[in-house]
Amino acid sequence: MSPSSGVSWQILSRTRIPSSQGPISMFPWMERNPYRKDLIKDQLGWAIGDGKNVQAWQDSWLYSDAKGCPMGPIPESEMDLKVADLLADQTGEWNEGKIENHFPLLADTIKSIKPSKWGGADKQIWLKQNSGNYSAKSGYYVALEKYHPEILAPQENSHDWIKDVWKIQMAPKQKLLLWKILHGALPVGEVLVARQVLPTSKCIRCDSSESILHLFYHCSYAQKVWELAPVTRAIVPLQVISFAAGWKAALKSTALPPVGLCKSPLAPWIISAIWTARNYQIFQKREFSAQETINKAICDAKEWEEAQSLATIKLQGVTGPRASPEADVICRSDAAWKEESNNAGLAFSFYDTRNERFFSHSDTSAFVISSLVAEGLAMRLAMECAINLQLRKVIFESDSLQLVTAIDRKANLSDLHGILSDIHSLSPFFDVVSFRFSRRENLTFEDGLAKQALRGFVPNQV
């Protein structure tokens, strides 16, 4: 699911290549050149996902800039500055203060790149503009395999976590939490120290450093919570060697009959109750005992499971001509974009099976470089909202054929990379999800809403 770190063949028309390099066929040239490895590296740029793999000062990631990376002497303290360090921890969007602090002259360029909000990996892209009939693709892959095999290597665990997180019966909130944990995106002490947010990573309950593994398994508090869990095949927290291993083991245990859970495992609820208890203690100075935490996990799990069975009964009576047999909601999203200001209005609505609109929303976004990016932002926003509303079977419609095709083919579009990877990352939240093109006249309501949002947009407020 998470985008592979393969190489995009999208030609970046906005990238200016130093003319001395010229349009050279890649493979024969590399074979002859003793410095080919560095030269390959010089031609690689990055499409930003979560920014964790990209050095802000040294890598090429600013396409509209001639050099691709910021100019000027690199302050010694910022040698290792990553693009991820310029993002806000909570939202995954640009932190304007940090951008102003590090790259004041490039603020607009940076803000026009739309990073992934949901942990999509950065993608290495080929910056060189090729011409002629030479198959640079095959030559390049051969060279890459030889000199940079790590770029082609599949990402670790990229298949496992989908199975382990998305397909399991649990609430979207839990899925997000689990997903953040497995992506190293949960702001525990060690992560915050690495991002230089906190000076120390000390656990709130003991003297150990707060890592994911410590917080959820090894801390004596977590051990007590797991010991109190009324399950078969209980896990032994101290024997857990990684979060993923503990998670797998915990999923194998089932709640004992008196708990009354039949379909869903208790483990996600325990994990999220531990996280909640930790946050209450840090942010509200409220302490919960291990017993209270496990009680909360059980109550929340039961409440959710009951709500699920009620929802199923309700939906069984509803069928209609508009939606496909599987989907029960159609989402229509649209965007309005103003080229002079690079602002966009975004809008979407949800329709039920009788084609009645039951929810609408509009928003605005600044530093949007094309109408395609605007359409992508509208669709991503619609997906996030659908997840929050717990809509599980949704068809997403857009009047941008280019967007729908790009999603469908998992195309590599550098400008859209962050957004597309989010659309793919969010898809497994749904039991049924599809994306399709819809003619503009079917989206007049959303079109009007997006235009209205754009008209009322005051960029300074953003």
Ligand SMILES: [Zn+2]
């Ligand atoms: Zn601890």
